[in-house]
Amino acid sequence: MPELPPHHPPVGRSKPAERIRAAGARATPARIRVLELLTAAASPQSHHEIELALGADSLDRVTLYRVLDWLVEAGLAVKHVDERRVWRFALASGGEHGGHAHFRCDCCSRVYCLDVPAPQPPDLPRGFTLARAELDLTGRCAVCNRSVK
């Protein structure tokens, strides 16, 4: 069996299987596929979207839920509730997940992370202190606009 390369890559960039084992769990196909998928995703994904992305030979519904929960528990992913009350999962990137806006398509529900010039803190009433500001946009995404035209 070939040895690991002598220089261990930083956790954040190592291969999915390695990251999973490093978290103390078995590197199963299910976990590897989901982790790869989240790594490639440009925005937070819902359970349903991941199922679709996995395509034909998808995992069992429940297994996917458990894999996602494990990823969160292991600190490899983060989850949050979207405006439709569904969990969305994103790779846990070290930095703050702020400073950018989210666009949610009314049509397909996809969420896009936008690079916008930081929503500028408006004037708050006297005595208020701001901790976080998030800009949430909704509308139709390019994909849906194209298909319905």
Next chain:
Amino acid sequence: MPELPPHHPPVGRSKPAERIRAAGARATPARIRVLELLTAAASPQSHHEIELALGADSLDRVTLYRVLDWLVEAGLAVKHVDERRVWRFALASGGEHGGHAHFRCDCCSRVYCLDVPAPQPPDLPRGFTLARAELDLTGRCAVCNRSVK
């Protein structure tokens, strides 16, 4: 029929029934009770909590859902999803509800509607169309800042 008092009280402080009619709907017992309850509530309430608060002769589950949705649609209340994926409703206190900026206090959970100069629609990617923009702010409100000082 008695006329309205010559000096119209500010919308935010008029009686529930008046506020409901002012929004162009019928002042039914259901809406009045729920609006009163939200007015008295110190923090955003869930559907279930409101049901309990209404006590013995509660409304029908579905009616309560509809009343709450109507309050939001009418701009008298705001709703948001909590960490358990349930809707929580709060009185829309603050300025005229035209601007779509909300401030939620991390401490007391109260929700304030802010009058801000409409968040500037950022440049969307090609093909995207914007329907709504909402600015969600969190931090500490004046009340909490004062009391903890």
Next chain:
DNA sequence: TTGTACTTGCAACAGCGTTGCATTTGCATC
């Protein structure tokens, strides 16, 4: 290669919210 604890798949379930439809009711009008 083997044993075992960890994972998976399946079935059944639970919570929260929604839809359809017949009945009731607020309120504008007479």
Next chain:
DNA sequence: GATGCAAATGCAACGCTGTTGCAAGTACAA
């Protein structure tokens, strides 16, 4: 007051997202 009708309510059934229990399968350490 009485009356008519759109708006609002109550009830039943449903849907979606997520969870639990348990038997069968599998990664991996030894």
